[in-house]
Amino acid sequence: MMSTTRTSGTRLVWRSCAAGLLLALSQAALAEIMMKKSFSILALAVAVAGLLIWYASRNGPRGAVPRGTPLHIAAPLGLPPVPVPGDNPPTVETVGLGRRLYYDTALSLDNTVSCATCHDPEMGFADAKRVSTGVNGKTGVRNSPTVLNSAYYTTQFWDGRVLTLEKQAEGPVENKVEMAHTLSGVERRLNDDASYRAAFEKAFGPGPITYDMVEKAIASFERTVVSGDSPFDRWYYGKDEKAVSESVKLGFEVFRNPKKGNCAVCHSVDEKQALFTDNKFHNIGVGVKDEELTDLGRFQVTNKDADRGAFKTPSLRNVALTAPYMHDGSLKTLKEVVDFYIGGTNSNPHLDKEIHTLDHLTGEERKALQDLMESLTGAMPPNTGRPPAIELKATK
Numbered sequence: 001m002m003s004t005t006r007t008s009g010t011r012l013v014w015r016s017c018a019a020g021l022l023l024a025l026s027q028a029a030l031a032e033i034m035m036k037k038s039f040s041i042l043a044l045a046v047a048v049a050g051l052l053i054w055y056a057s058r059n060g061p062r063g064a065v066p067r068g069t070p071l072h073i074a075a076p077l078g079l080p081p082v083p084v085p086g087d088n089p090p091t092v093e094t095v096g097l098g099r100r101l102y103y104d105t106a107l108s109l110d111n112t113v114s115c116a117t118c119h120d121p122e123m124g125f126a127d128a129k130r131v132s133t134g135v136n137g138k139t140g141v142r143n144s145p146t147v148l149n150s151a152y153y154t155t156q157f158w159d160g161r162v163l164t165l166e167k168q169a170e171g172p173v174e175n176k177v178e179m180a181h182t183l184s185g186v187e188r189r190l191n192d193d194a195s196y197r198a199a200f201e202k203a204f205g206p207g208p209i210t211y212d213m214v215e216k217a218i219a220s221f222e223r224t225v226v227s228g229d230s231p232f233d234r235w236y237y238g239k240d241e242k243a244v245s246e247s248v249k250l251g252f253e254v255f256r257n258p259k260k261g262n263c264a265v266c267h268s269v270d271e272k273q274a275l276f277t278d279n280k281f282h283n284i285g286v287g288v289k290d291e292e293l294t295d296l297g298r299f300q301v302t303n304k305d306a307d308r309g310a311f312k313t314p315s316l317r318n319v320a321l322t323a324p325y326m327h328d329g330s331l332k333t334l335k336e337v338v339d340f341y342i343g344g345t346n347s348n349p350h351l352d353k354e355i356h357t358l359d360h361l362t363g364e365e366r367k368a369l370q371d372l373m374e375s376l377t378g379a380m381p382p383n384t385g386r387p388p389a390i391e392l393k394a395t396k
Contacts, residue, residue: 063087063210063212063216064204064210064212064213064216065087065204065205066088066089066090066091066093066094066203066204066216066220067091067093067202067203067204067205068091068092068093068094068202068203069091069092069093070089070090070091071090071091071092071095071224073090073223073224073226075226075228076226076227076228076229076233076378076379077228077229077233077234077237077238078228078229078230078232078233078236078237078273078274078378079149079152079226079228079273079274079275080152080273080275082151082152082223082226083151083152083223084223085164085166088166088216088219088220090220090223090224091203091220093199093202093203094203094204094216094217094220094221095217095220095221095224096199096203096221097199097200097202097203097217097221098216098217098218098219098220098221098222099221099383099384099387100199100387101115101214101217101218101221102114102115102116102218102221102222103115103116103386103387105117106186106189106190106193107172107173107179107181107186107214108134108135108173108178108179108180108181109135109179109180109181109185110135110136110180112135113134113135113178113179115147115172115218116386117132117133117134118132118134118144118172118178119144119146119147121380121384121385121386123321123322124146124148124318124321124322125146125147125148125225125322126143126144126145126146126147126148126321126322127143127144128323128324129144129324129329130143130324130328130329130330131143131144131328131329132144132178134175134177134178134179134180135177135178135179135180136180138176138177138178138180139177140175140177140178141295141328142158142295142327142328142329143324143325143326143327143328143329145157145158145314145322146314146318146321146322147222147225148225148226148227148315148317148318148322149225149226149227149228149275149315149317149318150165150168150222150225151165151222151223151225151226152226152275152277152279152315153277153279153312154279155279155312156168157171157312158297158311158312158327159281159297159298159300159301159311159312160281160298160301160312161300161301164219165218165219165222165223166215166216166218166219167215168219169214169215169218169219170183170211170215173186183211184211186211186214187208187209187210187211187214190209190214191208191209196209197209200213203217204216221384224381224383224384225381225384226381227317227318227378227379227380227381228317228378228379229378229379230317230318230375230376230377230378230379231243231244231248231375231377232244232248232252232372232375232376233274233378235248235249235375236252236274237272237273244375245371245375247364247367247368247371248368248371248372248375250364250365250368251365251368251369251370251371251372251373251375252372254361254365254368254369254372255267255269255369255372256269260358260361260365261341261358261361261365261369262354263369265278265354266278266280266282266313266354267313267315267316275315275317276315276316276317276376277312277313277314277315277316278313279312279313280312280313281297281298281307281310281311281312281313282310282311282313282352282354283297283308283309283310283311283348283350283351283352284311284345284351284352284355285344285345285346285347285348285351285355286309286311286326286327286328286330286340286345286346287309287326287327287328287330288309288346288347288348291346291347291348291349292348293308293309293348293350294328295309295327295328296308296309297309297310297311297327298310298311298312305350306350308349308350309348309350310350310352311327316373316376317376317378318376318377318378319334319373319376320334320373320374320376320377321377325337334370334373334374335370338366338369338370339366341355341358342357342358342359342361342366343357343359344356344357344358344359
């Protein structure tokens with residue numbers, strides 16, 4: 001194990017040295033051109049080529065490359081094509097490996113917590129607790145968001161502190177109140193397991209297991225966790241008038257009407273598809289005590305005053321499965337959510353300009369909004385549950 005890791009590290013050192021040498025040669029060639037004030041095709045060619053190679057070595061595609069059978073992730077009714085990064089195309093092998101890793105407690109320091117501990121498929125790939133429990137019974141301060149349709153988010157976590165599912169897969173492992181492990185520690189544990197070594201070789205080729213491989217596999221699996229084809233989709237996009245009740249149809253009108261609910265201003269709906277999120281951040285008055293914010297949210301990432309107390313708009317798809325609600329898990333039911341907005345939420349200096357009281361809505365309209373949200377429960381994606389009859393746990 002140590003020898004393979006050392007070999008990998010040596011290659012990185014040599015690669016860095018080679019890139020540095022090319023940069024130095026390029027700079028020397030450019031200096032020659034400037035000093036002689038003459039045009040040299042050879043010097044210019046050396047300079048340009050060296051700079052391009054150096055730039056590619058610093059910014060180009062790096063890390064593990066998935067291999068195996070390409071896998072197309074079909075988008076269900078109501079959803080756009082699933083975004084896939086160029087350096088991590090899904091394969092049968094990486095998705096299967098990612099599924100195994102997702103349910104394996106070996107990612108945590110004490111072998112007690114897996115991704116599924118806080119993002120359970122039985123709970124809509126979320127957690128029924130207000131905040132989740134990590135290693136040694138420790139708890140965080142934010143509610144676990146669902147993994148369902150997370151492939152469509154342009155940022156990850158409530159505060160959007162990372163941009164990709166790959167990088168998201170690093171956070172919980174290193175978080176002291178979640179998995180409390182290290183990326184290198186996970187690498188060592190998986191490299192010590194023969195079955196994982198074989199699985200990673202099929203998914204990424206020979207060589208030691210790196211966390212780059214781990215996060216790419218988990219992210220590829222999570223991109224298959226998409227859910228649409230809900231009763232709403234079958235009605236609105238499939239044109240099946242019998243797919244939903246009249247109350248749902250009324251709820252959608254209230255939802256879209258700027259003079260009624262105006263919910264669609266943040267929970268976006270397009271004519272051909274609907275994510276039910278604008279992928280932006282808003283202060284909606286959650287987590288406010290005596291007009292003071294208990295969690296600064298997006299501000300902790302951007303340091304922009306306008307982002308104080310702002311959190312990412314969650315998709316409303318499958319929302320009936322993922323209680324409790326809001327970033328702090330403070331609202332237990334969808335009725336409580338509707339009532340929260342009816343009252344105009346909680347006043348604070350950074351409250352979003354779109355938030356206002358909805359006490360003009362009738363009782364029928366309020367119930368219709370709740371019925372609409374319940375109609376957004378879609379079909380659960382296949383082959384995303386706990387893997388059957390395999391050894392999940394890696395060697396300690």
